[in-house]
Amino acid sequence: AKSEGRNLYRFFEPAMDAIVQARRALEVDLDAALPRQEFDLDFQPIMNIASGEIIGAEALMRWHSPARGTVAPDAFIPVAEETGLIVPLGEWALRKACAAAASWPPGLRIAVNVSAVQLKSGGFARSVISALAFSGVPAGQLELEITETVLMDESKAVLKTLRQLRDLGIRIALDDFGTGYSSLAYLRRFPVDKIKIDRSFIRDMGNRDTAAIVRTIIGLGNELGIVVTAEGVETEVQLDMLHDNGCEEAQGYLIGVPSKAADIQRLLKARALH
Ligand code: C2E
Ligand code: CA
Ligand code: CA
Ligand code: CA
Numbered sequence: 001a002k003s004e005g006r007n008l009y010r011f012f013e014p015a016m017d018a019i020v021q022a023r024r025a026l027e028v029d030l031d032a033a034l035p036r037q038e039f040d041l042d043f044q045p046i047m048n049i050a051s052g053e054i055i056g057a058e059a060l061m062r063w064h065s066p067a068r069g070t071v072a073p074d075a076f077i078p079v080a081e082e083t084g085l086i087v088p089l090g091e092w093a094l095r096k097a098c099a100a101a102a103s104w105p106p107g108l109r110i111a112v113n114v115s116a117v118q119l120k121s122g123g124f125a126r127s128v129i130s131a132l133a134f135s136g137v138p139a140g141q142l143e144l145e146i147t148e149t150v151l152m153d154e155s156k157a158v159l160k161t162l163r164q165l166r167d168l169g170i171r172i173a174l175d176d177f178g179t180g181y182s183s184l185a186y187l188r189r190f191p192v193d194k195i196k197i198d199r200s201f202i203r204d205m206g207n208r209d210t211a212a213i214v215r216t217i218i219g220l221g222n223e224l225g226i227v228v229t230a231e232g233v234e235t236e237v238q239l240d241m242l243h244d245n246g247c248e249e250a251q252g253y254l255i256g257v258p259s260k261a262a263d264i265q266r267l268l269k270a271r272a273l274h
Contacts, residue, residue: 027083029065030076034089038064041096042258045267046111046229046251049243054271056109058145058251059097060258061089081117090118091127098135098142100261104268111143111173119146120155125164139169145196146172148180159190166191173229178217187224195221199232202252205241218247 033039043057063071080086094112101110118124132139144165162172173194177183178201186192197217204210214230221228230242233252242250256267 023079026076026079029067030063030079030083030085033063033065034085034092038066039089039092040064041093041100041261043100043261043264044251044258045256045264045271046109046249047255049239049247049250054108054255054268055249056111056141056143057264057268058111059093059100059113061093061113077115081115084117086115086117087121090115091131094128094131095134098131098137100265101137101141102135103265107141108268109141109143109171110137111145113145113175116147116149119158119161125161128165128170129168140171143171143173143194145175147175148183148186162191166193176231178213184220187220187226192226194227194229196229196231196251197247199252202230202232202238202242203234205238211241214242214247215245218242218245222246 040062041059042062043059045054045057047053048055061073061077063073063076065071077086080089094114097110097112101108104110114124128142128144132142146162166172171193172191173196174183174186174190174192175196176198177195179198180186187195195217197214201210201214201217205214218228220226227248229249229251230238230247231251233239233242233250233254235254238252239250239254259267
């Protein structure tokens with residue numbers, strides 16, 4: 001058995017080296033990408049279901065790498081979180097998103113994704129306040145989307161930061177709701193203004209049990225006075241079901257795909273509530 005193990009090791013070692021090297025190369029490219037201005041933000045509209053009005057948009061990060069092409073955030077954000085790059089990168093996104101929102105019609109919401117690493121790094125609240133001040137966007141128009149991993153360690157510092165931001169009028173949204181281990185517990189312990197039902201539930205709403213879960217989340221949000229947004233809405237059938245069940249907001253390809261800042265600005269000017 002021992003020699004077998006050694007053979008296996010010899011067999012896998014070159015493959016492991018290749019993985020480690022590819023990962024290292026990604027880290028190096030990623031580090032250089034911020035000063036080279038290879039990152040960009042797309043914006044996806046969010047709709048009030050009852051009125052049909054677009055009420056704002058979510059900023060979604062893009063990496064246009066000359067060597068790699070366009071890299072999806074799911075492929076580089078976890079790496080940026082591990083290297084710590086997410087702190088300056090997230091701050092860049094916040095500033096860029098607020099700057100874009102400054103030229104939207106007044107009252108529209110800008111939603112920005114925030115990593116747990118950012119929230120736990122010192123000075124997060126300060127960088128948010130600075131992004132708002134610099135852009136002139138009122139705090140009441142900014143929404144920060146966090147996932148449960150942010151809340152998992154229940155650190156007092158994170159709770160304090162969230163309270164501080166909320167006291168300024170910034171809204172806190174719980175992203176990918178329903179996919180974590182204890183979504184419900186977090187609602188009791190943390191100041192949350194909005195929950196975003198994960199797109200996997202919306203996709204499977206044709207299933208009776210999944211539909212029941214979605215209805216229950218919406219009911220829960222309504223009871224607690226928390227706004228509920230459905231993510232990944234792709235069909236009229238899904239939108240109708242959400243409407244019938246009292247879901248307030250929807251986001252997804254049916255309403256609009258993530259688009260360049262200039263395009264979203266045009267859309268918002270044409271379709272926003274005045
Ligand atoms: P998310 O925050 O849950 O964002 C929604 C994702 O669903 C986006 O993927 C969006 O393009 C996609 N989507 C929207 N509508 C539909 C639909 O109808 N159908 C389907 N199939 N997909 C839809 P994207 O842009 O690839 O972003 C992936 C994730 O990367 C985000 O998930 C978020 O967790 C993370 N991310 C993106 N930008 C940032 C950022 O600036 N900072 C941080 N920390 N994370 C970010
Ligand atoms: Ca999000
Ligand atoms: Ca989400
Ligand atoms: Ca997600």
